[in-house]
Amino acid sequence: LAKTTQPISMDSYEGQEVNITCSHNNIATNDYITWYQQFPSQGPRFIIQGYKTKVTNEVASLFIPADRKSSTLSLPRVSLSDTAVYYCPGRNNAGNMLTFGGGTRLMVKP
Amino acid sequence: GAVVSQHPSRVICKSGTSVKIECRSLDFQATTMFWYRQFPKQSLMLMATSNEGSKATYEQGVEKDKFLINHASLTLSTLTVTSAHPEDSSFYICSAMSRDTQYFGPGTRLTVL
Numbered sequence: 001l002a003k004t005t006q007p008i009s010m011d012s013y014e015g016q017e018v019n020i021t022c023s024h025n026n027i028a029t030n031d032y033i034t035w036y037q038q039f040p041s042q043g044p045r046f047i048i049q050g051y052k053t054k055v056t057n058e059v060a061s062l063f064i065p066a067d068r069k070s071s072t073l074s075l076p077r078v079s080l081s082d083t084a085v086y087y088c089p090g091r092n093n094a095g096n097m098l099t100f101g102g103g104t105r106l107m108v109k110p
Numbered sequence: 111g112a113v114v115s116q117h118p119s120r121v122i123c124k125s126g127t128s129v130k131i132e133c134r135s136l137d138f139q140a141t142t143m144f145w146y147r148q149f150p151k152q153s154l155m156l157m158a159t160s161n162e163g164s165k166a167t168y169e170q171g172v173e174k175d176k177f178l179i180n181h182a183s184l185t186l187s188t189l190t191v192t193s194a195h196p197e198d199s200s201f202y203i204c205s206a207m208s209r210d211t212q213y214f215g216p217g218t219r220l221t222v223l
Contacts (some may be wrong), residue, residue: 032210043116043203043214044154087153097144098205098212100154 002026002090002099009105018075020104022088025069033064033071036087038103044087048073075106083108112138112208116215123194124223131189131218133204139184140206145177148201148217160187194222 005023012018024033032051036044048055048062050071055062061074075082085105089098113136123129133143141162146154158179159167166179178190187206191198199222205214 034211036214041201041217041219043114043205043217046211046213049211096142096207097156097159099156100146102153 002028002031002092004088004090004101006086006088006101006104008102009107011107011109012078013109014079015077018078018082018106018108020073020075020086020088020106022071022073023069024071024088024090026090027068028091028093031091033062033068033088034098035060035062035071035073036089038085038087047086078106078108080108080110082106112136112206112211112213114204114206114213114215116202116204116218118218119216120219120221122221122223125195126193128190128192129194129220131191131202131204131220133187133189133206133215135185135206135208135213138206138208140187140208141184143181143187143204143206144212145179145187145189146203146205148203154203157189191220194220196222198222 032049034049035047037047038044048060050062052064063072085103087103089100115134117132143160145157148154157172160179160181162181168174181187201217203217205212
């Protein structure tokens with residue numbers, strides 16, 4: 001079972017870039033790295049997924065170093081509506097099941 | 111991205127009754143779906159893996175006779191909380207895999223009085 005570690009909370013201000021790093025010490029060779037965003041009383045929303053190097057979409061960028069032991073979710077120019085919990089779940093040994101840690105609670109202030 | 115729906119979004123029931131929650135993959139087929147439970151201020155906890163056409167696999171500590179899972183088709187899984195009690199009040203979330211990515215439903219808020 002691949003567990004992940006990420007900061008419990010982060011604060012930022014509107015317009016800033018936010019980088020949240022996750023440790024994937026036990027990541028399996030074939031596992032993708034996926035990040036989710038969750039608002040209160042809603043299911044997690046898929047943000048971005050990658051295997052190595054850098055992935056970018058309309059919402060965020062994901063940086064994965066060569067050893068894949070960590071990943072960094074980068075949110076450009078955050079707004080108040082980006083206040084949420086961000087998760088980088090690990091996977092089970094078969095790689096088909098996500099296991100969630102505590103997530104990072106991001107607070108964006110005006 | 112792929113869309114997963116849940117119904118109902120919230121339900122209130124009396125203690126001792128049973129409640130069924132539906133999870134549907136709207137634009138893709140899912141041979142495997144997952145059921146999670148989330149208590150306030152806590153992370154998602156996997157309850158069981160729902161497999162189309164076969165029995166569900168439950169995580170340790172989850173009572174299979176209390177949380178009945180049926181995955182009758184490639185787009186529908188149901189979770190039935192039987193003889194619900196106040197301690198079963200929680201936020202139940204399902205997910206389904208599409209092309210190596212797991213997508214989540216909006217969740218169902220269950221309140222047992």
